[in-house]
Amino acid sequence: MKISKEQVEHVAMLARLELTEEEKQTYTEQLNSILEYAAILDKLDTQDVPPTAHPLPLHNVFRDDVVKPSISQEEALTNAPDAEDGFFKVPKIV
Amino acid sequence: MLEDFEIVAGVEVHAELATKTKIFCGCTTEFGGEQNTHVCPVCLGLPGVLPVLNRQVVEYAIKTGLALNSEIAEFSKFDRKNYYYPDLPKNFQTSQYDLPICLGGHVEIEVDGVKKRIGITRVHMEEDAGKLVHSGATISTSDVSFVDYNRTGVPLLEIVSEPDLRSVDETVAYLEKLVQTLDYIEVSDCRMEQGSVRFDINVSLRPKGSDKLGIRTETKNLNSFGSVRRCMEYEIERQAEVLSEGGQVIQETRTWDEGRGITLSLRSKEEAHDYRYFPEPDLVPMVIEREWVERVRERLPELPDSRRERLLELGLSAYDAGVITSSKALAEFFDAALDKFKDPKTLANWVMGDFLGLLKAKGIPVQSSPVKPEGLAELLNLVENGTISGKIGKSVIGEMFESGKGAAEIVKEKGLVQISDTGALSGIIDKVVNSNPQSVTDFKAGKERAIGFLVGQVMKETKGQANPGLVNKLLKEKLETM
Numbered sequence A: 001m002k003i004s005k006e007q008v009e010h011v012a013m014l015a016r017l018e019l020t021e022e023e024k025q026t027y028t029e030q031l032n033s034i035l036e037y038a039a040i041l042d043k044l045d046t047q048d049v050p051p052t053a054h055p056l057p058l059h060n061v062f063r064d065d066v067v068k069p070s071i072s073q074e075e076a077l078t079n080a081p082d083a084e085d086g087f088f089k090v091p092k093i094v
Numbered sequence B: 001m002l003e004d005f006e007i008v009a010g011v012e013v014h015a016e017l018a019t020k021t022k023i024f025c026g027c028t029t030e031f032g033g034e035q036n037t038h039v040c041p042v043c044l045g046l047p048g049v050l051p052v053l054n055r056q057v058v059e060y061a062i063k064t065g066l067a068l069n070s071e072i073a074e075f076s077k078f079d080r081k082n083y084y085y086p087d088l089p090k091n092f093q094t095s096q097y098d099l100p101i102c103l104g105g106h107v108e109i110e111v112d113g114v115k116k117r118i119g120i121t122r123v124h125m126e127e128d129a130g131k132l133v134h135s136g137a138t139i140s141t142s143d144v145s146f147v148d149y150n151r152t153g154v155p156l157l158e159i160v161s162e163p164d165l166r167s168v169d170e171t172v173a174y175l176e177k178l179v180q181t182l183d184y185i186e187v188s189d190c191r192m193e194q195g196s197v198r199f200d201i202n203v204s205l206r207p208k209g210s211d212k213l214g215i216r217t218e219t220k221n222l223n224s225f226g227s228v229r230r231c232m233e234y235e236i237e238r239q240a241e242v243l244s245e246g247g248q249v250i251q252e253t254r255t256w257d258e259g260r261g262i263t264l265s266l267r268s269k270e271e272a273h274d275y276r277y278f279p280e281p282d283l284v285p286m287v288i289e290r291e292w293v294e295r296v297r298e299r300l301p302e303l304p305d306s307r308r309e310r311l312l313e314l315g316l317s318a319y320d321a322g323v324i325t326s327s328k329a330l331a332e333f334f335d336a337a338l339d340k341f342k343d344p345k346t347l348a349n350w351v352m353g354d355f356l357g358l359l360k361a362k363g364i365p366v367q368s369s370p371v372k373p374e375g376l377a378e379l380l381n382l383v384e385n386g387t388i389s390g391k392i393g394k395s396v397i398g399e400m401f402e403s404g405k406g407a408a409e410i411v412k413e414k415g416l417v418q419i420s421d422t423g424a425l426s427g428i429i430d431k432v433v434n435s436n437p438q439s440v441t442d443f444k445a446g447k448e449r450a451i452g453f454l455v456g457q458v459m460k461e462t463k464g465q466a467n468p469g470l471v472n473k474l475l476k477e478k479l480e481t482m
Ligand SMILES: [Zn+2]
Pocket: B022, B025, B026, B027, B038, B039, B040, B041, B042, B043, B044, B153
């Protein structure tokens, strides 16, 4: 599988990343070499191997439905780039 | 134009679960609260936090799957659905992709007396998003928007139907049945006006006789059966027009403008449907033990269909049984009243007539009715044993709603006890007969109906308190002696 520059542009758009022409070139090459390396795994017969859902051999980690204190509005907004009247303020969406 | 096409529709229903806390953190799910006060580092998606799944969410999902005849997966996991929208602080929604908790299933609906099975594709768990308030009139005319994350992380079930629906009526019947079921099994409080249940409607048209699917549109976030009906009617007409003119329907997401009664395209460059799902590394998978499923199954309450069936066996009409079982609260009310007053048909008449009428007039739900099942039963027993007439009963129930007092208390206080005393009634009957000679003559001339008028006059004289059966009998006896 080969990643094209168009795919890099598409993924960058989905991730809201602005890339220079040079970066697009670099990332296309880097992503391709990563995928090439991972392609070694294609040599294995994984026909009867179920896909890994999680690397840890754990399941069913649950918590009880018990209310815990939330944080204050002030704390919640501490790291917000912009806020107003207790709301997070965000730029134009569409 | 519409006659040339067949409608093919499917629905996705999002229902907020009635847990006390959010799906992955201990923040409360309570409605209201000042903006951004029901939040914590987990549901705000701050770096370095770990979500932990609420066991109750899984249990409610299993319960729902069982009620919808689904298969409960033995192995299930969460995935990240990636997209950028400020109502999700993490820039992805934790949802389920290829291994949902419930697969398959069906709901049975009835439209115009015809029963039909609507297939369920899947049911999965996910988190709700936050609330956006725009600075302008619409999202696209707003320079900035304000975000409240109180609802972010509230557990949702997404219930996806097969494209088995062939009309607006079928679609609404399916949604009503689904919401009714969620209400019965008490997994969601189904408060539609608060948006705790939302519908996404997929609809397409195809030429009659064709078995190929047409191109569909999806209208998102409807929150009442009425909007679903109006939106579908509009969208069907719109698509039929496009197709009749030789055009093509564009596959897209649309939004319903309730005010204008139209659907609008939501197309934009941003809306690239490329969610790049991948397994959620912060949550370990679930292995749903069969014992757990069986424990939930044992505790599953009686479902609407079987409840309705039971009322039909008691002799209620299909319509009455349908209305009474339409909500669990009303069905429970009926059963509790029936426990104290043994005539199901009379009870149904009162429940559907005066009781529901008064509730509706006051705009209060059955659960908070000032008249309790025992109270209604007490009233009906007073009518049944002749203490008060049915007519007086109707004014007593109104008074019960107003004052919250018991039926017997009101009857005693206001002296409403039915006059069943022959001596007391005879005097009034004499008076009525004497002042209505024309009716007496009519009766004598064979006009049986004239007696109805005389009974009415006696009832009027006694302010409705006379026992009508006795009045009838005494009047006849009196007239025969004349
Ligand atoms: Zn939280």
